[in-house]
Every structure is written in C-alpha cells, then in structure tokens.
Amino acid sequence: MAPPTHAKQWTVEGQNGFDSLKLNDKAPLPQLGDKDVLVKIHAASLNYRDLIIPKGKYPFPIKDNVVPGSDGAGVVEAVGKHVTRFKPGDKVVTLFNQGHIAGSLTPASLGTGLGGAVDGTLREYAAFDEHGLVHVPQNLNFAEAATLSCAGLTAWNALYGLESRALKPGDTVLTQGTGGVSMFALQFAKAAGATVISTTSSADKAELLKKYGADHVINYKENPNWGEEAKKLTPGGLGVTHIVEVGGPTSMAQSLKAVKIDGVISIIGFLGGFSKDQPSFLECLNNICTVRGVLVGSRLQFEEMNRAIEANDIHPIVDEKVFDLDHLKDAYEYMWDQRHFGKLTIKVA
Missing domain, CATH: 3.40.50.720 (NAD(P)-binding Rossmann-like Domain)
Known part of the structure; x- marks a missing residue:
C-alpha cells in the first residue's frame, strides 16, 4: 500500500517552553532523493535535550521550526533509486548525527543532529539518507529499538569509544x-x-x-x-x-x-x-x-553495539508508561517532572 500524501508531525516554534510544540495533522510527506529512505516511524523516545530545546536552553544550533526527536524506529516504506543498504520492509533505527559514519566527529557531521540541526523523528513519516540508519537488533521491539539512538550509543561510546x-x-x-x-x-x-x-x-x-x-x-x-x-x-x-x-x-x-x-x-x-x-x-x-x-557516537559504533545487544539479549529499560504522538506535550511534562524510569517512549504508528 502506498504511503499517504500527508501525515502528522510536531515542530518547535519558538522558545516559550512546551507551548512551543505545535502539531500539524496535514504535513506533506518529505520528498525522496536518490539515496533517501522513507521510514514509517513506529516508535520514538525522548531525551533531556528534547525537553530543553523548546525552553531555549540547548547550547547547540537549532533549525527554525525543527521537527523534534532524535530517536526513532520504524519500517522502510520506500527507497530512492540509488539506495543499496535497505529495502522496503526492513526495520530500522535512526543515527543521531546523520553524517557521523565512523571515526571522530567533524565540524560537518557535528551539524547533522536529528531534532536540532535537521528535522527529527516525532512525526509519522520521515526521509533519511541511507547512511543515517541502522538495522533494528533482532531481539528488540520498536519501542526498545527507539531508545538506542542517543542513550544507548552514548553509553556504548563512554565505555568503548x-x-x-x-x-x-x-x-x-x-x-x-x-x-x-x-x-x-x-x-x-x-x-x-x-x-x-x-x-x-x-x-x-x-x-x-x-x-x-x-x-x-x-x-x-x-x-x-x-x-x-x-x-x-x-x-x-x-x-x-x-x-x-x-x-x-x-x-x-x-x-x-x-x-x-x-x-x-x-x-x-x-x-x-x-x-x-x-x-x-x-x-x-x-x-x-x-x-x-562524549557526543553520542558513530554508525560504526552503533552497529558494534547492536551486535552486542543481540549476542547478550540485552533489552533496554523502558518506562511502563507510553504516550501516543497526539499527547507529546504530556510526555514532555511527565519526563520533565522526572516521573520516568529508564527511557520514555512515544508510540507513533
């Protein structure tokens, strides 16, 4: 079945706290370039940075009216004609710095952070360069996989980087x-x-x-x-x-x-x-x-981490409370009040 022409997405408009979060029910789907992958987002998870961006307290550059969210997992819906790493039906999870493939960060890759410098995951459909995605570990569901992009990879980099x-x-x-x-x-x-x-x-x-x-x-x-x-x-x-x-x-x-x-x-x-x-x-x-x-990690480290997650059957610790996409502001408040344990996830699809 072909994806719809419009979908839900959140944007950050201003720095007035969580009231700066705006929901658009009819956002056009992103255009697919030759090396892009269209992903139907099934789950996302929140990080502390997501909470401070609409409060104007994030110390790095932010795109105007950015789609928030750095962590997301979903299913590939379509691929550009030059894509070789993924095919429709693959389960994928996002890399935070989309340009950080291996080795050290560079000034260029530093400016590719999802949900800040570039549009993120708190939407129903998103297009990513094929190099900015990895396969979901086989032992994880979408909510668990959606916690890996920042928190998981940051912890891995801290211990092994x-x-x-x-x-x-x-x-x-x-x-x-x-x-x-x-x-x-x-x-x-x-x-x-x-x-x-x-x-x-x-x-x-x-x-x-x-x-x-x-x-x-x-x-x-x-x-x-x-x-x-x-x-x-x-x-x-x-x-x-x-x-x-x-x-x-x-x-x-x-x-x-x-x-x-x-x-x-x-x-x-x-x-x-x-x-x-x-x-x-x-x-x-x-x-x-x-x-x-430590600023998260590279795709190479992500793939190493995922192999360890599969080999040891590690399951991320996810808060028992799950919010849907429509109630994103409530999720931000819940996390800001530190009522969560482990990672707080958003059900998207």
Missing part, C-alpha cells in the same frame, strides 16, 4: 542515577563482566538498580562524599576504571575522587546544572586520569 582504554572484564564502572544513559551503561558493563557501582537519591531506585545488576549502590543524598565511598568499594581501594558522568559540573568533584589512576571519566551531560565551584583542569593532572566529552 576510547579504544586504548575500552571496557574489559574485571573493570569497575560507576554510573549516576537511573536515566537512560546510566541504565544502558549498567547493562553493558554487566554484560562485559565488569563490577558496577551506581549512585541514586532514593531507596526505591536503589532496589531497581540492584534488580538490574548493580553490585553496589550509594545514596548520594545520604552520603554527599560518594566519590570517596565508591573508591573504597573498588579492589584494593584503587578507584573506578570508567565513570559515566551525567551530572556535569555539580558531580564532577566526586567523580574525580572516585577515579582510578589512568581511569576515564566520560562527560555526557549536565543534568545537575552548573556550579561555580566545579573542579579545574588541574584536577585531571592531580588525579592522573582522562576526562573526555
């Missing part, structure tokens, strides 16, 4: 909280045979972290010096090999206290906000560690 320091069995990994990236990092680390120390702010979430495999859980509200505590929990008290730093400036001082000599701190967010008291670059020298910024 620095090849000389890639995660190995016996390493210790520190994760923070119960957001998407942290939960993926917990799952990937356990599958690799690592020990995981997790931090959280509540007893309920501590139990959930243990359920998903955390070896040790520290309540950072009860123990503000959680970095020193984490270090004590490592073999010989030598420190943590990999720290997945999602808090940013407000938690960095404790991460530096926890890290092992030659350990890696991967900064992937600033959920904790900003602080004038954040550590200086000298602290990296004092602790003899590597601190790196």
Whole structure:
C-alpha cells in the first residue's frame, strides 16, 4: 500500500517552553532523493535535550521550526533509486548525527543532529539518507529499538569509544542515577563482566538498580562524599576504571575522587546544572586520569553495539508508561517532572 500524501508531525516554534510544540495533522510527506529512505516511524523516545530545546536552553544550533526527536524506529516504506543498504520492509533505527559514519566527529557531521540541526523523528513519516540508519537488533521491539539512538550509543561510546582504554572484564564502572544513559551503561558493563557501582537519591531506585545488576549502590543524598565511598568499594581501594558522568559540573568533584589512576571519566551531560565551584583542569593532572566529552557516537559504533545487544539479549529499560504522538506535550511534562524510569517512549504508528 502506498504511503499517504500527508501525515502528522510536531515542530518547535519558538522558545516559550512546551507551548512551543505545535502539531500539524496535514504535513506533506518529505520528498525522496536518490539515496533517501522513507521510514514509517513506529516508535520514538525522548531525551533531556528534547525537553530543553523548546525552553531555549540547548547550547547547540537549532533549525527554525525543527521537527523534534532524535530517536526513532520504524519500517522502510520506500527507497530512492540509488539506495543499496535497505529495502522496503526492513526495520530500522535512526543515527543521531546523520553524517557521523565512523571515526571522530567533524565540524560537518557535528551539524547533522536529528531534532536540532535537521528535522527529527516525532512525526509519522520521515526521509533519511541511507547512511543515517541502522538495522533494528533482532531481539528488540520498536519501542526498545527507539531508545538506542542517543542513550544507548552514548553509553556504548563512554565505555568503548576510547579504544586504548575500552571496557574489559574485571573493570569497575560507576554510573549516576537511573536515566537512560546510566541504565544502558549498567547493562553493558554487566554484560562485559565488569563490577558496577551506581549512585541514586532514593531507596526505591536503589532496589531497581540492584534488580538490574548493580553490585553496589550509594545514596548520594545520604552520603554527599560518594566519590570517596565508591573508591573504597573498588579492589584494593584503587578507584573506578570508567565513570559515566551525567551530572556535569555539580558531580564532577566526586567523580574525580572516585577515579582510578589512568581511569576515564566520560562527560555526557549536565543534568545537575552548573556550579561555580566545579573542579579545574588541574584536577585531571592531580588525579592522573582522562576526562573526555562524549557526543553520542558513530554508525560504526552503533552497529558494534547492536551486535552486542543481540549476542547478550540485552533489552533496554523502558518506562511502563507510553504516550501516543497526539499527547507529546504530556510526555514532555511527565519526563520533565522526572516521573520516568529508564527511557520514555512515544508510540507513533
């Protein structure tokens, strides 16, 4: 059956908070270029960046009236005449930076982020260059697959992106909280045979972290010096090999206290906000560690991650509450109020 000529899509019009999200019931379907793939989106998932874009707090360039959403999974409906990687009926998931195929980011590929620099996934149909998609892992449904594009790949890059320091069995990994990236990092680390120390702010979430495999859980509200505590929990008290730093400036001082000599701190967010008291670059020298910024990852890394997901039958942790496309603003509010656990998904098709 041929796709319709019009479909639903959301756009971000202005920076007035979630009221800037506008639904168009009759948006024309995108034109298909020779190397493009038309995808019927079945599911999408939300990230923190999606919430701050309509609030005007996103620190990177944004296209006017952009279609939001970076993460989406669906079925190929049609392909351009020069497409070789996909055929109609294939199940696919989006790459965040559409131009980041392998190796390091470049200034050009940095400007290809879905839902910010280019139109994203919160719509019924979307066209993508064939190089900006990967096949859905065979063990996942659409909602699970739709969580991989940002949170999954960011966690994978944090643990494996620095090849000389890639995660190995016996390493210790520190994760923070119960957001998407942290939960993926917990799952990937356990599958690799690592020990995981997790931090959280509540007893309920501590139990959930243990359920998903955390070896040790520290309540950072009860123990503000959680970095020193984490270090004590490592073999010989030598420190943590990999720290997945999602808090940013407000938690960095404790991460530096926890890290092992030659350990890696991967900064992937600033959920904790900003602080004038954040550590200086000298602290990296004092602790003899590597601190790196991570912006999602490449298609090559995505394909590596998907092979590991299939081999270990890893299933992303998805919040039990699912919103439909019409109620997107409610989903944004639900996530902004931090009522979710794991990844929050949107049913599109």
